[in-house]
Amino acid sequence: MLGKAEVGQQQRGRVDHLLIAEMVAPGSRVLDVGCGDGELLQLLADTKAVDGRGVELSREKVNACVARGLSVIQGDADDDLDDYPDQAFDYAILSLTIQATQRPRRVLENLLRIGRRAIVSFPNFAHWRIRAEILFNGRMPRSDSLPEAWYNSPNSHLCTIRDFIELCEQLDVVVEEAVAFNSSGRRLPIERSLSLQNILGEKAVFKLRQRQPVSSE
């Protein structure tokens, strides 16, 4: 049985996926890094007829993906992206995974190298609930999107929307689209007011590309 938190997480997971799906052009080639049970790949195959591939750490999830007909390999974002050639995909997607990687900057560089576009979603650590939890209760925040306690959380590199934009600037990456959404799944376009989105946005989705794309063959 799903707990209340898990149900909430699933619903919001879908919002994240729907926003990503909106950013993907039909019939394109997609690599989903950290694809989990393949929900997003399936959604993209069903609604956008993409040629999709996945990378997933969990052996059980990989096997489940392949058994349902998705092209997925067992591997992880930190180690296995180096193998892929430049611009092999139209989109390299990292959905709610960057915060759990060991070297997020390196992973992001790889995504931008492998894909003509990178789409990254992540939980915003500057969301007001998280700020309030630290400010008023003095404890590491736990929420639907960050359910684990500090001692067993896989999330070693949490960031805020502002932090992420700063990294994009450092890498000289073009942000083509950025959407934050609140805990009920309502979209908050980031252009309006960054400070406000950084407080109200529970998660964010960024569509990025390199300023000068690597020329492809």
Next chain:
Amino acid sequence: MKPNITSLEADAAGSRDLAVTHANLEIPADDPIGLDSGIEFGPVNIAYNTYGALNTDKSNAILICHALTGDQHVANKQPLTGKQGWWTHLVGPGKPIDTDRYFVICPNILGGCLGTTGPASINPETGLPYGLKFPVITIGDMVEAQARLIDHLGIDQLFAVVGGSMGGMQVLEWASRYKDRVYAAVPIATAAWHSSQNIAFHEVGRQAVMADPNWLRGDYYSGGVVPRNGLAVARMAAHITYLSEDALHEKFGRNLQDRADRTFSFDADFQVESYLRHQGSTFVDRFDANSYLYITRAMDYFDLAAENNDVLANAFRGTRTRFCVVSFTSDWLYPTRESREIVQALNAVAANVSFVEIESNAGHDAFLLDEPEFFATIRGFIGSCAQKRGLTSAGKEA
């Protein structure tokens, strides 16, 4: 040309009749196979089984490549042993490789001893068995012979090529040599090159055969005595490599065989000894010692990277084949690491690849056993490929 024989046999569950056609393709001496060694070799007979029906546009054929000691009897009773085929779990009506949907072809490999030309076959130049006059062959040569069969059957593109262990090597060779003729490839529990350790084990086996006084430098066919002991020892040593320490421990531990105490002799006191001796002696009844030498040699020579300027990815450059690479956690003969090398090479050319590692403590042999997670993977992969290929459930093009 020998006639094709079709028989109905009960499938593994005994519930459904499975139509098996036992057939032969004779490749004449004037149309020889060009071997990797440079020799033009012929005539060659290929003994093969088929199951199911080829659809009208010949798009539903699955080639199964067997392993070192396997044969063409993948889903029917093996005539020499009377035992069920070696992959009845996987191949048959309603199985993950569904003979109701697909036309399954399984040939005995070149160099084998169950009907396809091998060292025990008659050399037309001498009228005697080849013995060591049989040319040294490679995995690539086996694939060339299979390609002749596929040509003969009028099939342009195989829907899938599937095989484990040495069968997996053939799958990789097929996918590399005939990129347009393989829609989907499933290399299982295999590697793109034979490791030093594996060559070492094979050498032990070959030396055991050659040390048997009945081997007679391979010329044992006329005397009625075969190098049983040597081949049995080779099989015993190899069999250990197909299992895992955990599997051996669980199955046998230090249990004694039909006795209360040690006999203070060299009898097979321990169950594991008795088991290995049994494995050795039953193997000898169904396998030719020279075939064992030639086939292990072919595996040792296999190095798909070396064939492609030492870059494995070159073997797959430009491929449009869909790959599903499978390894097993406890397989130390073809460990997951070696499957991962194949996956890395495929990723490097942006190939369509799935890769699963199946949890099992059965060792290398896991690919032959009842492993539900493995079957679910194969069923899912083959099913989704069929959908993308436009094959309907009746095996016809949509």
